[in-house]
Amino acid sequence: MTREAAAEIFERIALLMELKGENPFKIRAYKTGAEVVESYAGDIMQLARDNQLAGIKGIGDALRDKLHEMALTGKLEFYEKLKAEFPEGLFALFDISGLGPKKIAALYSKLGVASLADLRRVCESGEAAKISGFGDKTVVKILEAIAFREQHASVFRQDQVYGLVQSMLEQLRAHPSVSRAEVCGSFRRGKETVGDLDFLVATKRPEEVIADFVKLPEVNKIIAQGGTKASVYATNGVQCDLRAVSSAEYPFALNYFTGSKEHNVVMRQRALDRGLSLNEYGFKPSQEGGSVPEEAAEIYEEKEIYRLLGLDYIEPELRENSGEFDASEKGRLPKLIELENLRGVFHNHTTASDGKATLREMAEAAMELGLQYLGIADHSKSSFQANGLDEKRLRAQLAEIRELNAEYAGQFRIFAGSEVDILKDGSLDFDDELLAELDYCVASVHNVFNLPEAEMTARIIRAIENPHVTMLGHVTGRLLALRPSYAVNIPAVIDAAAATNTIIELNASAWRLDMDWRWWRLAAEKGVKCSINPDAHSTRGLQDVLLGVRAARKGWLTRKDVINCLPLAEVEAALRAKER
DNA sequence: GCCGTTTTCGGCCCGACTGTTTTCAGTCG
Numbered sequence: 001m002t003r004e005a006a007a008e009i010f011e012r013i014a015l016l017m018e019l020k021g022e023n024p025f026k027i028r029a030y031k032t033g034a035e036v037v038e039s040y041a042g043d044i045m046q047l048a049r050d051n052q053l054a055g056i057k058g059i060g061d062a063l064r065d066k067l068h069e070m071a072l073t074g075k076l077e078f079y080e081k082l083k084a085e086f087p088e089g090l091f092a093l094f095d096i097s098g099l100g101p102k103k104i105a106a107l108y109s110k111l112g113v114a115s116l117a118d119l120r121r122v123c124e125s126g127e128a129a130k131i132s133g134f135g136d137k138t139v140v141k142i143l144e145a146i147a148f149r150e151q152h153a154s155v156f157r158q159d160q161v162y163g164l165v166q167s168m169l170e171q172l173r174a175h176p177s178v179s180r181a182e183v184c185g186s187f188r189r190g191k192e193t194v195g196d197l198d199f200l201v202a203t204k205r206p207e208e209v210i211a212d213f214v215k216l217p218e219v220n221k222i223i224a225q226g227g228t229k230a231s232v233y234a235t236n237g238v239q240c241d242l243r244a245v246s247s248a249e250y251p252f253a254l255n256y257f258t259g260s261k262e263h264n265v266v267m268r269q270r271a272l273d274r275g276l277s278l279n280e281y282g283f284k285p286s287q288e289g290g291s292v293p294e295e296a297a298e299i300y301e302e303k304e305i306y307r308l309l310g311l312d313y314i315e316p317e318l319r320e321n322s323g324e325f326d327a328s329e330k331g332r333l334p335k336l337i338e339l340e341n342l343r344g345v346f347h348n349h350t351t352a353s354d355g356k357a358t359l360r361e362m363a364e365a366a367m368e369l370g371l372q373y374l375g376i377a378d379h380s381k382s383s384f385q386a387n388g389l390d391e392k393r394l395r396a397q398l399a400e401i402r403e404l405n406a407e408y409a410g411q412f413r414i415f416a417g418s419e420v421d422i423l424k425d426g427s428l429d430f431d432d433e434l435l436a437e438l439d440y441c442v443a444s445v446h447n448v449f450n451l452p453e454a455e456m457t458a459r460i461i462r463a464i465e466n467p468h469v470t471m472l473g474h475v476t477g478r479l480l481a482l483r484p485s486y487a488v489n490i491p492a493v494i495d496a497a498a499a500t501n502t503i504i505e506l507n508a509s510a511w512r513l514d515m516d517w518r519w520w521r522l523a524a525e526k527g528v529k530c531s532i533n534p535d536a537h538s539t540r541g542l543q544d545v546l547l548g549v550r551a552a553r554k555g556w557l558t559r560k561d562v563i564n565c566l567p568l569a570e571v572e573a574a575l576r577a578k579e580r
Numbered sequence: 581g582c583c584g585t586t587t588t589c590g591g592c593c594c595g596a597c598t599g600t601t602t603t604c605a606g607t608c609g
Contacts (some may be wrong), residue, residue, distance in 0.1 A: 025592055029581035060582045098598090100607050135600060384594040385609045446609060447596070 001074045003037050003045050004163075006067060009079050010034035015094055016082050018101030019108070033063040039356045039538030041365070045071050089115030097145045097483060098138070106131055120146055152481035155193045156238055158547050159510035164218055164234055165197060171216055172242075177205040180250055184257035190317040190550040192513045193480050196239040198257050206244035213242050249281045251302045256280035262321035263314075270309045270325075283308075317554040323521075334558045339549045341559040343567050345542060346375030347419060347442050347473065347505060347533035352397050353378035354386035356538040359400060359414070365539035367412050372568040375533075376401065377417040377442045380429035386446075391434055394418060398437065413568055415439040415575070419473060424448045426462025428469070435468035440575045442505060442533070444473030445486070453487035460488060461496040470575055471503035471531050474514040482511070490519055498526040501578040503563060506555075508548025509535045520555025529574070530555075530562045 014030040036058040037044055047053050048071035053064045070076050086108070092115065093104045107113035110131055111122050122128040123139045123146075165183050172181040178201045182188070185198035203209045210230045214222050223231040223239070231241045245253045256264060256279065271278035276296065277286040283296040296308055303313045311328040315336055318324040327333045349355035350362055357365070359376065366374040378397065379388035389397065401416040408414070417440045421429040428435070428443060435441050443463045451459065463469055475493060476485030497504050504523060507514045512535070515523070520530065532548035534541055552562060559565040563574045 023581080026581050028592075032582080058582075062581055098607070102606055133600065133605070137599060141598095382595090383609075384596095387593070449609095450597085 001045065001070050002163075003040070006045065006048075006070050007034040007038040009070065009076055010037065010063070010066075012091065013079055013082060015091065015101070016086060019086060019090070019105050021101075021105070029058075029060070029063070032058045035356065037067065039540050041357070041361070041539045087114035089118075092116050093119060095149055095482065096142060097148075098141050099145070103133070106133065116146060116149070148484060152193075154195050154239070155481040156195075156236075157193055157480050157510045158187075158513075158550075159544075160236060161187065161194060161197060161238055162547075164236065164238065164240075168197075168199060168216065168218060168240065172199060172201055172209075172213070175201075175203075175209055175212060177203050177209050179203065179247055182254055184254060185259065188258050188316045189260065189319055190517075190554040192517070192551065194238075196241060197234075199240060199242045200250070200253055200257055201242065201244050202247045202250035203244050204246070209244050210242060245281070251299050251305060252278070252282050253280045255302050255305055258316050258319065260320050263319040263324070266321055266325055267305075267309065270311075274309065278305075315553065317550065318556065334556050336553040337549055337557050337559050337562055337565065339546055341562070341565045342371070342532065342545055342549070344371045344373035344375070344413075344564050344571060345534050345536070345545055346415065346417065346440065346471070346531050346564060347377045347507070348374060348536045348542070349378050349419075350376060350397075352393065353383070353388055354537060359397070359404065361539055362536070362542075363404060363408070363412065363414055365542055369542060371412075373413040373415060373571065375415040375417050375440060377419040377440075379446075380418055380420045382421040382423065382429045383446050388421070388429075389418070391430065394430070394434065395437075415572075417441055417470075419444055420469075421446050422459060422463040424451075424459065426459040428463060428466060432466070432468055435466075438468075439572075440470040441468055442471050442473040443469040445477055449477055449486040451487070453489055456487055457489040457492050460493055464493070464496045464500055464502045467500075467579055469502060470578060471505050471533075472497060473505050473533075474507040474512050474535075475504060476514050476516070478514055478516075479511050480513065485514075490515070491522065494519065494523045494526055494528055497523070497528045503529045503531050505533045506530050506548050506552055507533055507535050508544040508546075508551070509541075510544060510547055513547065513551045517551045517554035520552065520557055520561075524555075524557060524561045530557055531564055532562055533564075 010030045011034040014027045017027045036056060048067040051068055053059055053067060066076055066078060090104060090108060093099055111127055113119050113122055123143050128134050129136055129139045165187060169181055169183060172178055180202040182200050183197060184200050186194045187197055201209055206228050210225060214225055214230050214232055218234045219232045220235045221233040223233060229241065229243050231239060234240050243253060243257060268278045272286050275286050275290055277284045283292050285291055299305060306313050312331060312333050314324050314328050348362055350357060350359045363374055379386040381388045381390040398416045401414045405414055417438050419442045422443050422445045423429060464472055475490065476488060478485040504515055530552060532545055532552055534544040536542045536544065563571060566574055
């Protein structure tokens with residue numbers, strides 16, 4: 001069993017206990033346990049198998065035994081019994097914004113609501129509004145939340161599929177009859193979420209490869225299986241399609257199945273303009289009696305298809321038919337940022353607020369990743385829920401950082417910052433005097449999400465105009481497929497950032513990827529710099545920068561647009577650019 | 581269920597907002 005699966009079971013135990021009205025502290029212990037399992041720096045499942053879990057904070061006797069059982073048997077008796085007390089569909093109700101355990105328990109016990117469909121029915125029929133604690137407004141909100149949820153029903157964040165993609169690709173590439181394999185579709189294009197996964201292989205024995213594909217351990221259910229393609233559901237619920245083509249067809253199929261649909265339409269039109277018809281198998285003459293030029297018959301790489309159509313190679317992330325053809329024709333495609341360009345990371349949390357690792361552990365993890373610097377930005381005092389730091393604790397952390405920096409002298413640098421709350425009126429949670437003592441400051445909205453657009457925009461711009469705000473955190477507050485962005489005028493925010501030399505964060509957490517890639521070209525054109533921030537709450541969380549880089553590439557950004565590509569010697573000046 | 585320089589019991593994060601109420605329960609961050 002993977003650590004993700006074990007953490008998920010602890011989380012579900014917590015949900016079920018909430019439904020049963022169990023001791024809230026017991027529930028919290030399971031939630032904490034899930035977080036520890038998820039973010040532990042080390043192979044916690046191996047430790048669980050070997051019974052070596054003693055001394056891990058947050059894992060006591062009970063959770064230790066349960067982890068051991070899961071690691072050994074792949075199951076947990078305790079959870080199976082608990083789960084059997086409630087219908088499976090109840091879990092989906094927790095994803096409805098505004099519904100918590102008490103309301104779900106009431107709906108279940110009073111009206112027998114056991115699924116999203118049931119929930120919609122009792123809301124529409126008026127039954128729900130009659131339950132004590134429910135009213136008309138609650139019902140309207142629930143129906144709105146169901147609609148939002150359904151729009152995003154089969155949507156998966158990258159962290160939910162990344163491991164699956166790597167593992168399936170690895171197994172496909174290792175197959176003796178497979179010469180090449182790749183993942184296509186929206187995943188290859190670096191979209192923030194995906195609906196399904198499209199795999200492609202080049203092989204001379206398609207049926208054999210497909211027969212082995214549907215037997216992979218990650219496959220939960222076969223939807224369809226034929227001579228050249230198969231569709232399955234993976235254990236985490238993602239639909240995975242596999243197409244098997246010949247080696248000669250492979251570059252064409254790779255291009256076709258990567259999309260986007262709109263990009264493909266332009267590609268085929270360009271081919272027609274050259275007397276060629278393009279599909280997923282290759283070039284053909286577009287008219288009878290026509291011919292295919294020699295170079296079109298000898299294509300091995302995707303790049304050569306673009307060249308034949310008079311284009312520079314277009315990276316998959318840019319294939320949205322949003323200007324890439326024009327730039328490609330003119331030789332003006334950007335040289336996209338790469339993971340290796342990053343020299344450091346800002347906006348990270350420690351145990352001082354709601355992080356799982358200490359300052360020193362975070363610094364050492366960053367060093368191990370080959371980074372030159374690490375920016376800390378723990379929550380400020382208004383974020384009670386996240387154990388935000390008050391002035392005194394922040395100053396203490398500042399002193400601790402100075403000491404560590406003395407120890408690391410020359411090798412590595414920690415930048416002392418704060419993720420300071422933007423209060424309802426746009427003022428900040430700390431006064432200017434304290435902010436001036438920091439190396440940098442990320443300002444973020446964490447509460448009162450329901451302001452009208454004009455007010456929210458003014459609130460954020462007021463924060464941007466503070467000379468000590470180095471960068472703006474997660475601009476829209478969205479949680480992918482879970483909670484929409486609050487109302488905010490992003491072009492106005494970008495203009496304000498440009499006018500004040502304020503950096504905008506690309507929050508690299510798989511849940512956020514905020515600011516959205518669709519806005520980065522505009523921001524870069526206006527001269528706004530980006531900071532790819534992992535918003536790490538654990539040492540493992542630092543690796544989310546990978547997702548941030550993918551989103552930045554999709555936003556046409558180069559290393560010159562991203563301040564944490566700067567070497568240590570230059571980045572400090574960049575942090576001070578605004579104050580100057 | 582976890583934890584402990586106040587250690588084997590007693591405490592465990594806090595306040596805003598919303599919608600339902602008529603003083604508060606539930607949800608959220």
